[in-house]
Amino acid sequence: MKGKYRGFIFDLNGTIIDDMVYHTDAWFDILVSDLGAKLSYENVKSEMYGKNSELLKRVFGDDYFDEKTIEELSINKEKKYQKLYKPNLKLISGFEEFIDRASGKAIGMAIGSAAIMFNIDFVIDNLNIRKYFQALVSADDVDKSKPDPETFLKAAEQLKVEPSSCLVFEDAPKGVEAALNAGMDVVVLTTMHDKHEFSNFDNIVGFIEDYEDPLLEKIIGKG
Known part of the structure; x- marks a missing residue:
């Protein structure tokens, strides 16, 4: 992997x-x-x-x-x-360390969200993580929202990476469906939904509670 x-x-x-x-x-x-x-x-x-x-x-x-x-x-x-x-604004545990490692391995990173840019800016600027992302795709940038693949396909296009070479991180079934429609694998965070709610999808690499999960070492390797 x-x-x-x-x-x-x-x-x-x-x-x-x-x-x-x-x-x-x-x-x-x-x-x-x-x-x-x-x-x-x-x-x-x-x-x-x-x-x-x-x-x-x-x-x-x-x-x-x-x-x-x-x-x-x-x-x-x-x-x-x-x-x-x-x-109460804070990153999910281990997230910044994970994206810092990914950045060091020349992996392109994007946000692809149904949030409006007003909220994306609120999060990434207050938490000082804008520097890690080469692309930001919000609800303002698409005609059709998830489960339509437009959000993720636009993010891949802006990263200049083929969809099949992109890995999506999601927490919701509609988002996993959007990734499936885009031809992308997914890591699911169980912050909002239980594993059984994703049983219909075959594009899931694994489930994690946070970014300290050992699964992520298999994806990008150790530090």
Whole structure:
């Protein structure tokens, strides 16, 4: 497995940082408390995939909000999330050491996320890891979000690496499906979902809880 991959593509939320509970809390506040949606906390959690605009349309219908309102709600949600999460902002254990090693082995690295760039900037600049990434692909950069492969294919293109030579790091079934559709292998972080939720996919190299897992030595070797 060592030397097989020339590009690493990381999802953001639940993959670089373990922050999904803060997103869920922010969406619950917006959808239920502010907008009156009849959703349980678990219902909100199950709707959290794709772009913010797609989530709002799934919950309320395609024509319930105009585009200006959708944009305002989206930014409001992200501001709530950032306010909740910033005091607890930190990388998943072992992540910076891992990407520093990968960088030293000339592996290209990208972020491919359904987050808007406003959130990607918030994370990578507050944690001072922008220097490691040669490409950033956000919800703002694609027409179709995961499980469509566009996010990961654009990241591979920007890295100038063939999709088959890219390894994706994901935490969600929709993201693993997107990688499968892009022809890419995946390492799954079990921050948000259990292993059994990924049983339909055959592109998974392995499951890890954090970046201190010995599996990663098999992928890039020791220090």
